[in-house]
């Protein structure tokens with residue numbers, strides 16, 4: 001199957017949205033707002049063990065806010081991560097499956113409700129299974145440094161990603177969202193894995209950036225995109241969890257480097273302290289600024305826009321209001 005068939009649902013959604021669909025916002029952030037304690041090596045994925053109902057509630061809140069795509073709770077959910085907490089491999093795999101099921105259930109419940117309302121402005125949302133980077137699993141903030149050490153090579157990264165990817169795909173999401181990729185090696189590992197595993201749903205691959213120009217590893221985006229541009233499995237490339245002030249110039253840069261769709265969902269501008277495991281205040285952007293940025297980002301060529309850490313359903317409501325004002 002070619003990319004066209006694989007990505008028909010996503011492509012139709014973007015078309016229906018006039019060229020730019022709305023991704024949801026900070027998932028972990030909204031869990032925390034509801035009181036979830038996620039200062040944990042599993043970070044937000046700890047809620048899959050402790051409070052799955054809350055996960056569904058957060059998905060519902062983002063759907064209500066106007067998200068056209070909801071991203072699952074699997075960012076930091078990994079089989080070795082769960083096993084190191086005493087769970088069996090089977091239990092770990094069923095939690096991964098559950099992350100997709102919870103999002104699908106929320107989407108179906110929400111769509112069942114709103115599709116009966118005449119004149120509603122929602123689209124039937126798609127579910128993107130989150131695949132956090134190896135750095136996310138390491139839980140040391142290395143998704144923002146790209147520094148995986150000398151022992152990490154292409155095969156090790158493929159091995160790390162393989163089984164989780166298989167289980168998530170098997171659970172039936174509409175697409176895959178590779179998030180906070182900090183270097184070319186991991187981007188290449190993900191692209192090759194999609195091919196090797198013959199994955200039949202589209203994927204996006206998002207990088208972080210800490211300087212607004214390059215990937216955190218110091219590699220240029222020209223280098224990082226090279227293995228992705230060749231891949232039929234990858235529908236969109238872009239940036240997540242970088243500060244909003246970087247996004248404008250990064251969209252322009254990506255537009256010159258790729259023919260793929262462009263996806264951007266920045267954080268609020270706060271900076272993650274990987275050691276202290278907390279967000280440090282920095283130049284910070286609120287919902288009003290996101291509302292102003294969204295049309296600008298769309299006009300520069302972004303096809304998928306949302307928010308990442310420290311953004312909330314009200315941010316997504318603002319973006320959605322902005323993009324859907326036609």
Ligand SMILES: C[S+](C)CC[C@H](N)C(=O)O
Pocket residue numbers: 040041043076135136137138139140141143180241272274277309
């Ligand atoms: C996107 S970061 C804030 C996620 C948490 C990080 N991987 C950690 O565990 O410290």
Ligand SMILES: N[C@@H](CCS)C(=O)O
Pocket residue numbers: 025026027028029044071075130179180241308309
């Ligand atoms: N989808 C994840 C990304 C973290 S960078 C979340 O929103 O929690």
Ligand SMILES: [Zn+2]
Pocket residue numbers: 240241267308309
């Ligand atoms: Zn984030």
